[in-house]
Amino acid sequence: MICINNHLKQKLLCIICIAAVFLTACSSNDSFADAYAAYENPYSIQQTSGKKINFFSSDLCVTGTADLGVNEVAAYTAGASGAFNITRKEVVYASSIYEKMFPASLTKILTAYIILNNCKLDDKVTISENAVNLEADASNCGLKSGDVISVESLLYGLLLPSGNDAAIALAEYCCGSVEAFADKMNQTAKSLGATASHFCNPSGLHDDNHYTTVYDLYLIFQSCIKNEEFVKIINTKEITVKYSDIKGESVQKTYENTNRYLIGKESIPSGFEVIGGKTGTTNAAGNCLVLLSKNAENEEIVSIVMKSASKTDLYNLMSQILNTFCS
Incomplete structure (x- = not known):
């Protein structure tokens, strides 16, 4: 017997109802600025706006609570x-896909989404002491206090080597503090329909109150990949960026993508083109990957694995999912 909490029941019922309303009542191409507002109260918005609305679920992959296809994959754990x-x-x-999970650096997908929608790529950011005050084993892109670097270069540092220093620097630049940026993350996640998530920081540093679900990550990621700059960055295998240090002297760093498919450390399933994605790893989150690919029919696929026991299991399971269900 499957047990569903009340919040999930409400969310699923609302999605199903909205999908039904869209299919039966909405023939207009009009859209609403914040489509998730229609998710919360579609009828009042339609009455207020005086026109029919493309509701929240109209362009999404929607499913119920039952697992699909789990008996057709091998015992690679996740x-x-x-x-x-x-x-x-x-x-x-x-x-x-609706279970609460720790996202680790998959968090940086939402961070990038907010930055791309609120900051200019050529804006210059001065790195604070707080941004580089990281734990010894934290992933970073080698920034130092006083460095002056562009938003665009920080996004490469955020999404390729998964720099926590880049995440904090971008958060501070966008909102003034990590705390204010976390508030914006939660507001943005809700606007994208990711209502089962809560974020405490821009990097994915572990916190028991920092969590998401596979389905919420899909909602966030599918919004990100509509941005050409985001897709260009996650498709980059390696890049050398240049910036200035506190003395004004030139610095350059080379950032390599951590996606093993993209950099040739794992075999890509036959018939697939891997465009990019984001990795994440902490002790609590395990090994995680969000992937964007295309199959032989040129269909876009978003695939997600969270809390795999090892990188080997992660990529084995991801490949099996692609081969079995996405080709």
Whole structure:
């Protein structure tokens, strides 16, 4: 017997109702600025606006709570995983996609989304002492206090080597503090429909109150990949960026993507083109990957694996999901 908490019941019922309303009542191409507002109260918004609305779920892959296809994959362990055919708007594989999970550096997908929508790429950022005050084992992109670097270069540092220093620097530049940026993250996540998530920081540093789900990550990521700059960055294998240090002297750093498919450390499943994605790893989160790829039919696929026991298991399971459900 599947047990569903009241929040999830409400969310699923609302999505299903909205999808039904969209299919039966909305023939207009009009859209609403914050589509999730329609998710919360579609009828009052339609009455207020005086026109029909493309509701929140109209362009999404939507499914119920039951797992899909889990008996067709081998015993590579993961806490949760899913695959979404963006082109056909179908959930093609689902394993615990609504379960609360720790996202680790997958968090940086939302951080990048906010920065790309609120900051200019050529803006210059001065790195604070707080941004580089990291734990010894934290991933970083080698920044130092007083460095002056562009938003664009910081985004490469954020998404390729998964720099926590870049995440903090971008958060401070955008909102003035990590705390204010976290508030913006939660507001933004809700606007994208990711209502089962809560974020405490821009990097994914572990906090028991910093969590998401596979489905919420799909919602966030599918919004990100509509931005050409985001796709260009996650598709980059390696880049050398230049910036100035506190003395005004030139510095350059080379950042390599951590996506093993993209950099040739893992074999890409036959018939697939890997465009990019984001990795994440902490002790609590395990090994995680959000991936954007295309199959032989040129259909866009978003696939997600969270809390895998090892990188080997992570990529083995991801490949099996792609081969079995997405080709």
